[in-house]
Amino acid sequence: MPKLSTRIQRFRKGSPLSFRLLAWILLFISLFTLITSAVQIYSDYRKDISQIDRRMEVVESGYSSSLARSLWALDQKLLQTQMEGILSLPDIVHLRLRIEPDSELVMGEIPRDSETTSHSFELVHQGDEDFKLGELTITADLDRVYKEMERKVAIILTTQFLKTLLVSILIIWIFQHFVARHLTTMANYARDFSLKNLSRPLILDRPDTHTNRTDELGKVISAINQMRERLNEDIGRQERDAAEIRKFSKAIEQSPSSVLICDRQWHIEFANQKFTQLTGYDAHAIVGKHPGSLADNNLENRESRHLWQSIRLQVQRVGVWQGEVNSIRKSGERFWEQLIVTPIKDGNGEVTGYLILGEDISIRKRYEQQLLRQANYDILTGLPNRMLALDRLKLALAQARRENSQVGVMFLDLDNFKHINDTLGHDAGDTLLIEAARRISSCLRGTSTVARLGGDEFLVILPGLTGPDSSSQVAERILQTFSAPYILNGQEVFVTTSIGIAIFPSDSDNSGTLLQHADAAMYQAKHKGKSAYAHFAPEMTEVSHERLQMESRMRRALELNEFELYFQPIVHTDSGRLASVEALLRWNNPAMGMVMPDRFIPLAEETGLIIPIGEWVLEEACRAAYSWREATGLDIGVAVNVSPRQFRDPGFTGTVMHALKNSGLPHNQLELEITERLILDNSIETAEILRQLDSAGIQLSVDDFGTGYSALSYLKSYPFDTLKIDKSFVQDVMKESDDASLVRAIINMAHSLGLKVIAEGVEEEAQTHFLKQEGCDLSQGYFYSRPLPADEFESWLRTNQRVVQA
């Protein structure tokens, strides 16, 4: 228990409120007491004064008649006795009797130092007539009254003061014990309150009873503790939010995509490391700038602003902008990036800024441009290929329709090219094609187009013709340039060409028919005896004689069992181990000899004969694969080529399933090779059929990749397992660095899409090393084995058992 002095000191220091309260209470009670005491004393004083007045009135009423009688009777003795009687009364100190007419009797003494009060009355003899005898003046001393008043004042003041003091102390103690010390505890708690001790609750030094809990202090304590808990929760939530934000900002900062965050006015607020890496702009230096005005060059900025204006409009209208942009680095170097721009919205859906994600797609773009070039131009001659030629033809026809002019379409085929190729070799064949292309081009005007359709076929488009004669002149000029010899392998070789001409609009008004007519005319020219040209004539509408013959022979080929399957192994590039086999169709015709598929498959497609032929191939290939499986115990899959026409046949999936069922070959042992051309048809049915086949477990591969559009998008959207790089690229990987980088890019891209890669046409060991090094999964080509008839392939299997089983 602390000493009283300490308690007082602590009370005075620590409780100024109590101290001030005490002073105020004391002052108030003192004033109150003083006023009430003053009122009390004054009323007592008034009472005493009026008692003296009453006493003097009693003297008047009691003594006036007896004094008048004594005076009338001139009884001096009685008069004196009576006056002495009056003087003996309390407080009466002086009597003056004035007797008429001029004498006076005085008794007592008027005190000098004290206050007095006087009362006079007349003494009258009452007879028939009233007779005034004199007047008595009584003087009373007020000294006693005043003394009494002083005494009372002293007593009242003392008692009231003590009472007040006691009451005040009691009140203060009560206030201090029940309120003030708790307020001090609360003040100390509030002073020490910080985020570090949020877990410590506020507790008062008093019993935890229901009454205490529900009184005002209890309510304040519970409110403070609730506030503390809420604060605790809020801080916990804030810390969690902050951790989340830190995580997200790290993710954005380290994102492999470049990230720009702009405010609502498209001023940059943030740029991540990748953005700096990609563009060379310092993240801090560009804050506040518009993403379209980063370059120092005004011209570039204008161009970029224009783009950003349309981006802004689309983001506002559609909510997102996505596209490929040819951006500029700080160094001025241009690069391609894929941008996605989206608004950032707050909880109310209000746009608060914009997010710009960028990805460097320069490599892909370069590759696409390379592929696009290859898709549109013939690699060997640099001329437009079939695809581009057809586009140009359509454009020329559209223009001719508008201008009412004519267009000449020429189909050229080199005579005896196959023979030259076979005898002088492929390189000589290539040189011949390049030179032929140059000579044809030299005969044309700038507006004309010359294209290589494939093999030794060329197409010439002559827009703005004045009549058929002008096309004849061109044809003659071409025949003329062909008359000079070619130097192939150091030898002079004479090569001629046959030209078929069809004219728009007189021969046909659509591009497909015009081409057919020019083709028919070309056959006619060949029949004429080569180095000739022929204009289309309606009687040529029927396909050429040869083609007709071939068609009728092909129709019977199935019945006559003239078709045969050859098999070529596909091996694992790294180990050389057998992976599967490709089935390749051959036609053994007694009249035409061994016909290669490139010669008859297009006609089979055109005539629809490919459907029964393809069915036979599927049945045959599955059956053969199953028999090897039975014979060797190995899973040897078989790859079968499927042409677009087969795919379009509604019964195609049924045919495939039937072949599998009939043979007993597991579904995943059959691989269907589909050309890019088919996928570019892009009909919904194609996608649906591919999905059906894929879900049946059948393997799907893209054949001849690189020769068509090579659009990467379809690889992503269709369920392919394998991609076959066309042999034309593989064959030159050791000679052409372009082809090597293309093959490398295709392998990387296919792997990144989860596809296996087969390299076709591997002929040399060096190619296998290159492919191995580039991680190409599978290889196929003469280096491993040429396509073999079934029995020869079986003996290959036996003799290469090590390879097969390794």
Ligand SMILES: Nc1nc2c(ncn2[C@@H]2O[C@@H]3COP(=O)(O)O[C@H]4[C@@H](O)[C@H](n5cnc6c(=O)[nH]c(N)nc65)O[C@@H]4COP(=O)(O)O[C@H]3[C@H]2O)c(=O)[nH]1
């Ligand atoms: N220069 C060279 N060539 C090699 C080498 N290795 C393989 N080849 C040839 O490359 C072609 C590969 O088949 P493809 O690209 O599917 O190209 C095939 C395929 O598109 C088509 N084809 C073949 N059989 C069928 C079939 O049953 N149905 C359909 N629809 N098309 C078929 O005919 C095309 C040509 O077939 P083939 O003449 O048998 O020609 C085969 C094969 O003999 C090599 O190392 N060097």
